Amino acid sequence: MNKVTSFLKKKDLYLGIVRYLLAGEMMGYGLLKAIGLQAVFVFPFSAWQRPLEEAIGSQLTWAFIGYSTWFRVLLGLFEFIPAVLLLFRRTTLLGAILLLPMTIGVFLINQAMELWLYTRWLTAGLLLLNCLIFVFEWQKVKALSGIVISKAGQRRYFLLELIINSVVVCMLIWIITYRGYYNKDERNALTGDWAHHHPYEWTLISEKINDTPAPHRLIRSYYQPKEIYSEINDSVNNGGGFIKYALDEKEHRLFFKFIRNDRNQGNYYTFHDTLSYSIVADTILKLEKINDTAGGSRHTWTFRRRIINENRYN
Numbered sequence: 522m523n524k525v526t527s528f529l530k531k532k533d534l535y536l537g538i539v540r541y542l543l544a545g546e547m548m549g550y551g552l553l554k555a556i557g558l559q560a561v562f563v564f565p566f567s568a569w570q571r572p573l574e575e576a577i578g579s580q581l582t583w584a585f586i587g588y589s590t591w592f593r594v595l596l597g598l599f600e601f602i603p604a605v606l607l608l609f610r611r612t613t614l615l616g617a618i619l620l621l622p623m624t625i626g627v628f629l630i631n632q633a634m635e636l637w638l639y640t641r642w643l644t645a646g647l648l649l650l651n652c653l654i655f656v657f658e659w660q661k662v663k664a665l666s667g668i669v670i671s672k673a674g675q676r677r678y679f680l681l682e683l684i685i686n687s688v689v690v691c692m693l694i695w696i697i698t699y700r701g702y703y704n705k706d707e708r709n710a711l712t713g714d715w716a717h718h719h720p721y722e723w724t725l726i727s728e729k730i731n732d733t734p735a736p737h738r739l740i741r742s743y744y745q746p747k748e749i750y751s752e753i754n755d756s757v758n759n760g761g762g763f764i765k766y767a768l769d770e771k772e773h774r775l776f777f778k779f780i781r782n783d784r785n786q787g788n789y790y791t792f793h794d795t796l797s798y799s800i801v802a803d804t805i806l807k808l809e810k811i812n813d814t815a816g817g818s819r820h821t822w823t824f825r826r827r828i829i830n831e832n833r834y835n
Contacts, residue, residue, distance in 0.1 A: 532657060540607040540616075541607075543607060544605070547624075550597075551602075552597065555593075556597075557594075560587040561587050561593075574829055574830060578633075581634065582636065599623055600620070603617075604620065613654060614658045621651055711806070712746060715746055719828050723742040723827075724827065725738060725822060725823070726823050726825050727822075727823045741754075748765050749765065751764070763780055765777070773799060775798045775808065777793065778792070796809060804826045805825060806823070806824040806826065807823050808822045
């Protein structure tokens with residue numbers, strides 16, 4: 522009993538230490554973001570020139586947060602202003618409530634993106650300090666909860682709400698799961714394992730018209746779920762349209778449909794290509810097209826397969 526009494530007498534002291542520690546750290550990080558000294562660019566700068574596949578978590582995080590100046594400043598203010606409220610006893614609880622989404626978010630980002638070990642421990646400590654304020658201010662939290670959550674007398678339609686909301690949530694889950702735009706589990710001989718982040722990249726290594734080698738071109742092809750085809754080429758992208766493909770693995774036929782939108786007329790134009798394909802030793806893809814309108818010329822492409830994120834296990 523004496524220990525409890527002693528603790529209650531020193532509660533304001535302990536609370537003061539907690540809120541000043543939390544406020545000091547969050548004000549510092551908030552100011553760094555707001556004035557442009559944190560999350561400004563990927564370090565080292567050479568990382569900007571590397572593919573996303575090769576970027577580590579800290580580089581991806583910094584590039585994302587630092588992409589937009591106003592967004593970075595806003596994040597800084599969301600950390601700085603609630604931290605200032607912690608400095609005053611009358612606004613301590615308000616500051617802790619406003620700061621909680623930030624401390625949770627920063628902690629989860631550090632863990633998920635596998636950032637530096639010391640920042641993971643630091644953000645865990647900041648979240649703990651934030652939660653300790655709610656422990657010290659438990660009576661206020663309890664009173665506030667009674668205001669936010671409706672009393673028993675206002676639960677007249679609770680069962681009806683529960684049934685309706687359960688149906689709505691289940692329907693939404695069904696639509697997203699079974700009728701979603703992307704089915705990552707969809708696989709064929711060209712897609713690779715998209716579900717586990719190991720799709721195939723097919724890089725052009727040779728091109729011939731009849732038996733004459735064509736000038737070298739950059740083409741990297743990606744066959745995605747939902748029969749979507751994309752590529753990196755000498756013109757950077759696919760142009761003013763998108764490409765769908767279909768694969769007939771039994772007949773070894775590959776069908777392309779290029780869809781272009783005419784902005785002036787608002788119509789869609791589609792162009793179709795049919796190619797035969799073969800895969801050699803699982804790593805070489807050969808495509809062949811017979812052009813009937815050019816005297817029966819034969820156009821062949823040879824691609825080499827690479828498994829993206831081959832050494833990644835999550």
